[in-house]
Amino acid sequence: MKNITFKKQFIISILLVLILSILFTVAGAYVEIKLIQKGIVLKANYYESRVPEVETYINKNKEKVLNKNFKKDLESIIPIQGIEYEVVNSKGELLYGHFNEIIVQAPVKLKKQSEIDKSESPKMIKYISIINNNKIEGMVILKYELKLSARNPKFNWIVKYLDVFTMLAPFIYIIIFTFVFASKLNNRLKIPLNQLMIGAEKIKNKDLEFKIDYKSKDELGMLCNSFEEMRVELKKSLQEQWKMEQERKEMVGAIAHDLKTPITIIKGHVEGLIDSKRLEEGKVYRYLDLINKNADRMTKLIEKMNILTKIEKSDFTLKFKRCNIIEFINDKTDDYNILADNKKISFEYTIKDERISNGLINMDCGALSAILDNLVSNSIRFTPEGGSIYLNLYLTEEKIILSISDTGCGFSKKDIANIFKKFYQGDESRSKEKGHSGLGLYIVRTLVNKFNGSIEAKNNEKGGAIVSVSMFVS
Incomplete structure (x- = not known):
């Protein structure tokens, strides 16, 4: 059917469903008839057909039937596997019987003539009056059902479901064959549709x-x-x-992300000068100096428009020079305090220096600055007002170990798996701020790798996120 149109495939499938459903229904009916003919399954009126024989026997043994000792003789005639019975006396009181539940509650109202109660069809109740000399001496009540049954009562449950299945067979077969042909059609469609979907996703x-x-x-x-x-x-x-x-997107995205921090710092210092009612010369020069430094940073960022492309190259190397790491961190924290204050966030930092000599070290401060800026800006982005950010710096002779933790919303499982991937902008359920490039932590990881270091992102036990970085000192 692969080389014919779907319209023809659909019509052929419908015809096959109908034809096969009819054939299987007829086959099922034939099997049921054969089972009845062989006596394995009894007809629906089988037990009803035994009632006249039972009634004749009762009328022949009237007084004996009312004796409890006659129970075995009576049950030799009544097929108790399909007929339940009660024997009551002239007062309508139960003498004996064989039943699962009381057929008619005592006292039973006696009837002058035998009759059948069909009110609960297919359940039938036959009243057989025992009359002697025109006097009602008692009554035998028979209960049976007009339904298919097994000769062996143990298998009645099978016949019960067989009877229901026979009635519903056409619909069941239609459903089954519709499902079969639909599955086959679905399997035929899967191959081309999967290729098309995969192709569309790749495009x-x-x-x-x-x-x-x-x-x-x-x-x-x-x-x-x-x-x-x-x-x-x-x-x-x-x-x-x-x-x-x-290439254009990578360039613009990287610059936009990296320019955001120095612009915010400059704006914060300018607003600080504007809001000062009394300008102190020392404060003015200090603010102007910070503004000048961040303006220089912006100039350098613009000059490094291809920074992402450069750091991804295998021949890219860090530019180490002697610097005072303690003073460098203190200067950076002044910037971060302003950023945090703008969002009403507490920023704290600690420095633990275990070096024997507390002098200068070889460090690419530009790369370190980019790492810190990106990590702190991410913490500020996801920390609500009133929250806190902590920068912990640990110095040894061989390594710089730093961690930045916050009291924000933390990382989702999706974030932890993808946070350092290029252009990953965060789990939508977590990331409230849109428009950032998704390059910050990718740049951080790339630079940390250039230091032959390691980076890890996880959640604090008390809530919030923590990013830990370990880098070797040259």
């Missing part, structure tokens, strides 16, 4: 290195062929365009 991700190889004369085959032709043309016409667009 969405700007990946044209794939091929749709589904061949068929049906509509999906023609669609796959057209899709493959479109892919080839797209690859030819858009490959170069995508490359240029990607």
Whole structure:
């Protein structure tokens, strides 16, 4: 059916469902008839047909029937596997019987003539009056059902479901065969549809290195062929365009992310000067100096427009120079205090220096600054007002170990798995701020790797996030 149209496939499938349902229904009915003919399954009126024989026996043994000792003789005639019975005396009181539940509650109202109660059909109740000399001496009450049953009562449950199945067989078979043919059709559709969906996803991700190889004369085959032709043309016409667009996005994204921090710092210091009612010369010069430093940082960021491309290159190397790491951190924390104050967040830091010599060390301060800026700005972004951020710095002769923790919302499982991936912007349920590039932590990880260091992101036991970095000192 692969090489015919879906319209024809659909019509053929419907016809097959109907034909097979009819055939299986007829076959089921034939099996049931054979089981009845062989006596394995009893007809619905089998026990009803035994009632006249039982009634004749009762009328022949009237007084004996009313004697409890006659129970075995009576049950030799009554097929108790399908007929329940009660024997009552002239007062309607129960003498004996064989039943699961009382058939008629005592005292039973005696009837002058035998009759059948069909009010609860298919359950039937037969009243057989025992009359002697025109006087009602008692009554035998029989209860049976008009339904198929097994000769062996143990298998009545099978016959019960067989009877229900026989009535519903056409619908059941239609459902079964519809499911079977629908599954087969679904399996035939899966191959081309999966290829198309995977192809569409690859195109969405700007990946044209794939091929749709589904061949068929049906509509999906023609669609796959057209899709493959479109892919080839797209690859030819858009490959170069995508490359240029990607480079532009990476460049703009990196710059936008890195310029945000110095701009905010400058704005904070300017607002501090504006809000000062009494300007102190020392304070003015200190603020202007910080503004000047951050303006220089912006200039340097602009000059390094290709920073992301450069640090990803295998030949990129850090530029170490002698610096006082303690003074460097103190200067950085002044900037971070302003950023935190703007959001009403408490910023604290501690420095533990276990070096024998507390002098200068070889460090690429620009790279270290980028690492700290990105980590702190991320903490500020996800820490609510009234929260806290802690920077802990630990210095040894060989390593710089720092950790930045906050009291924000912490990382989701998805964040922890993807947080250092390029352009990952955070779990939507966590990331309230949109528009950032998703490059910050990727740049941090890349720079840390250049230091032959390690980085880890996790959640604090008391809540919030913590990012730990370990780097070797040159």
